[in-house]
Amino acid sequence: MRQSYSVLHLFCGIGGAALGMQSAETEYRGIKADFITIGGIDCDPDACNDFEMITGAPAFCMDLFSREDYTAFHGQEPPDGWEEVTTEDLRQVTGGINPDVIFTSPPCKGFSGLLPSKSAKSEKYQALNRLTVRGIRLSLEAFKDDLPGIILLENVPRITTRGAGLLTEIKDILAGYGYLFH
Numbered sequence: 001m002r003q004s005y006s007v008l009h010l011f012c013g014i015g016g017a018a019l020g021m022q023s024a025e026t027e028y029r030g031i032k033a034d035f036i037t038i039g040g041i042d043c044d045p046d047a048c049n050d051f052e053m054i055t056g057a058p059a060f061c062m063d064l065f066s067r068e069d070y071t072a073f074h075g076q077e078p079p080d081g082w083e084e085v086t087t088e089d090l091r092q093v094t095g096g097i098n099p100d101v102i103f104t105s106p107p108c109k110g111f112s113g114l115l116p117s118k119s120a121k122s123e124k125y126q127a128l129n130r131l132t133v134r135g136i137r138l139s140l141e142a143f144k145d146d147l148p149g150i151i152l153l154e155n156v157p158r159i160t161t162r163g164a165g166l167l168t169e170i171k172d173i174l175a176g177y178g179y180l181f182h
Contacts, residue, residue: 001030001031001032002031002032002033002034003031003032003033003034004033004034004035004036005033005034005035005036005100005101005149006035006036006037006038006094006097006099006100006101007021007035007036007037007038007099007100007101007102007103008038008039008040008041008090008093008094008099008101008102008103008139008148009037009039009040009041009051009102009103009104009105010040010041010064010102010103010104010105010106010135010139011041011042011064011104011105011106011107011131011135012040012041012042012047012048012051012059012105013042013044013047013051013105014047014050014051014054015040015050015051015052015054015055015057015059016054017103017105017154018037018040018051018054018055018057018103019054019055021035021037021101021103022034022035022036022037022055035101037055037056037057038057038094038095038097038099039057039058039059039060039093039094040055040057040058040059040060041059041060041062041064041085041090041093042059042061042062043061043062043063043064043065044061045061047059048060048061058093060093062085062089062093063078063082063085064085064131064134064135064138065084065127065131065134066084066130066134067084068127069127069128069130069131069134070082070127072123072124072126072127073124073125073127073128075124085138086138087138087141087142088142090138090139090142090143091142091143098143098145098146098147098148099143099148100148100149100150101148101149101150101151101152102136102139102143102148102150102151102152103152103154104132104135104136104139104151104152104153104154105153105154105155106131106132106135106153106155107128107131108155108156108159109125109128110125110126110128110129110162110163111129111155111156111158111159111162111163112156112158113156113158120162129162129163129166130166132153132155132159132163132166132170133166133169133170133173136151136153136170136173136174137173139151140173140174140177144177147177147178147179151174151179153170
């Protein structure tokens with residue numbers, strides 16, 4: 001018997017995490033299990049092309065910033081035609097499949113120790129950091145009728161200090177949907 005678990009990758013980059021998950025397979029009491037990538041989302045078109053080439057799964061070039069955070073990060077309004085990603089957009093990306101797993105690897109520059117503390121506290125990098133919360137919130141709302149069994153958040157270690165407030169917010173959001181977390 002085989003059980004496959006569907007995965008949606010937010011901030012998917014070129015697909016390293018997706019490739020690792022696609023390569024993972026286990027067996028327990030005669031049941032084999034694996035992961036199937038149903039899609040990735042990233043704002044970088046080159047990363048999306050690489051994701052598709054590396055994983056064989058579709059990637060969707062979408063910017064997960066809110067309008068306010070886009071402006072704060074880029075220092076200007078979004079270009080004509082830019083729209084905030086909605087929960088409906090996420091449901092369309094998955095083709096109506098509610099993913100079993102959401103793997104999110106949001107930008108870490110604002111949390112990284114490589115960025116001076118003063119820069120990390122700037123509104124520009126705080127806007128970038130808020131993508132962490134926005135991605136999880138959008139995902140939970142999009143799939144609230146059949147929530148993912150697992151939500152994984154990958155980031156740099158300093159997220160626990162520089163992003164402590166955002167992690168508290170994420171834990172509160174997850175708890176509101178009935179999740180346990182570590």
